Amino acid sequence: MNRERAMKILRYAFLISIIFLVSFCNDNKMVNQPSSQKAMVISLTADNPKIEAIIHQINIDSVRSYIDQLVGFFTRHTNSDTISGERGIGAARRWVFRKFKQLSQQNGGRLKVTYHNFEANILGVQGLHRNVVAELPGTQNPERKFVISGHLDSRNRNLRDSVNFAPGANDDGSGVACILELARIFSQFEFENTIIFVAFTGEEEGLFGSRAFARDLKSQNVNVVGMVTNDIIGNIVGGSGKIDSTSVRCFSENPTDSPHRQLARFIKLQGEAYLPDFTVNLIQSRDRPGRGGDHFAFYEHDYTAARLTEPEDNLNHQHNMQDLPEFMSFTYLSKVIKVNAAYLATWADAPVTPEALNVEKISGGLTKISWSKGEEAQEINYILAFRNPTSVSYDSLLWVGKTNEFILQSLEPYPDGLFLSLSAVDKDSNESIFSKEVFIK
Ligand SMILES: [Zn+2]
Structure with a gap:
């Protein structure tokens, strides 16, 4: 400027x-x-043509297609089937992997697509689990990295039910759709700093995927400047019946001058500059009472992180068979993705x-x-x-x-x-x- x-x-x-x-x-x-x-x-106002071009490309139909695809896997429970080509977490993660690969091939191979594998005993089942990772390396400062995530796994009322329907359209199909749409568009551009898009597994049972990922980043001394998890970002009708399509909550760990709150303030200013009729509400708490998300794993490893979530939880459509696309707003979800695009694109070229x-x-x-x-x-x-x-x-x-x-x-x-x-x-x-x-x- x-x-x-x-x-x-x-x-x-x-x-x-x-x-x-x-x-x-x-x-x-x-x-x-x-x-x-x-x-x-x-x-701050929208005055960067590159960011405007990115935001302009965020497409409701594209976002909706990802969520329909994810719900189509019937269940994405962490311990669900990994062999079938149609059902379960295995089919879902292979689809996300292929999607990232396809986006990369369309854009000069810019995305480095990998599985992050880890062993864990989850709900009494010892197994090999995989996060799906797409890294867009920075051209000037590749060592400066930002992690943006959603979680791929889903659940129904019974946390141990790895067989029956668990659509997880909003929780957290919305977050995975967010990172896929951003990866689709960001991979068309070059940025100075590195962005890592991740679809985590094992969130519902206790942040297994993000904990393994953050642990491994820390053990390799990776300079993660910030991390944002998008978890439940696609519904505008709260549990109280109140409808709000104009805001998103941003949770960050206290105290008020923590690095996490500084990241949240940055998200708010950048997001609102590019979406002037939309509000990023800074919540002075690491998460909703009694709830958590993959950003906690980054707190545990001394990284700066925040969480974006829709204005008000609606438990009628979380962790059950009613977490379906018809209860979501794709217009709203696209706006939250635009907020993500604004701060992420700014950060990716920033000093x-x-x-x-x-x-x-x-x-x-x-x-x-x-x-x-x-x-x-x-x-x-x-x-x-x-x-x-x-x-x-x-x-x-x-x-x-x-x-x-x-x-x-x-x-x-x-x-x-x-x-x-x-x-x-x-x-x-x-x-x-x-x-x-x-x-x-
Ligand atoms: Zn979730």
Whole structure:
């Protein structure tokens, strides 16, 4: 994002930002910066043609076809049949594998498609299990990786029933459809950083697939910058009967300044920039009460992760034979996939997340915020993000350009203090995930 583009996207300032800027007016300078370049309050908007092209390609019929196919395997229970060509987890994972392979072949072999195999005793049955993995290697920084997942396995009311109907259209056919559709489109493009699409198995019985995968990534010291699981993202009618087709919940582990919440804030800002009529609700919890998902496995291995889920659970259509496509909204599901496309495509071309901010009280009641520039520093601009302690997401974003320091002239607008973070932005307006926050008072 260059200065002209930043000017173009200067749309509005939150009330708090106006207070902030007005109170900092000094000799006709809005803010006092070493470069004398004026800082500007901005909002992120859809201004990257590559991301717009990706989002434009997300196709409802394509998404629906994946889910019909997955339901057609009758059951995808983790311990179901692996020999049949038509039924069970074996047929399902082979179909996902072939689908990834086919997408790769259509796009210059860009996807590296593999099974991730692991041994586990699941519900008393010792066996070999397989996650299905498609990796899209980055062209500049292949070692920086992001994992996006859904889980392939399904269940009905009886967790041990590996034979009878367990359609799992929404739980989690929706998540697998999400990664397939993203893999279909993303593999047509090149990205600087690496994306790993995974269909996990063994989620319902205790996150077996994701735990084995995260464990193996950690043991190989793989730099997983972030992980998002899409689990139950295709229904708009909640258990209360309330219909909401305009939002998705994003769960992330506490505390409020955790790296997981920083990832969630990034998802919200990027997703809403490209889908202005859609809301990513940041939930201040690792998951719904008593529930979990594959992101937990990444927490256990000290990786940053979050979960996306529809606005309100509907237990009439989860973990039973009524988890069927006719109870889903494919228009809604496509929007959640677009949210995923927005943050993932931004991240995949973005600079590395900046190191933590340094805070120094200097004379005259001023506060100096500084940071070190990364190796790509010449082309990198920075955005400072501000929030009140009571705000979950950022109240304002301040474009500060190529500087590596910023002087806060007054903390008066923030009587309870403020949380501050930094994002690095490249010339194509790809923003990094936010840095670790600092609290200033
Ligand atoms: Zn699930």
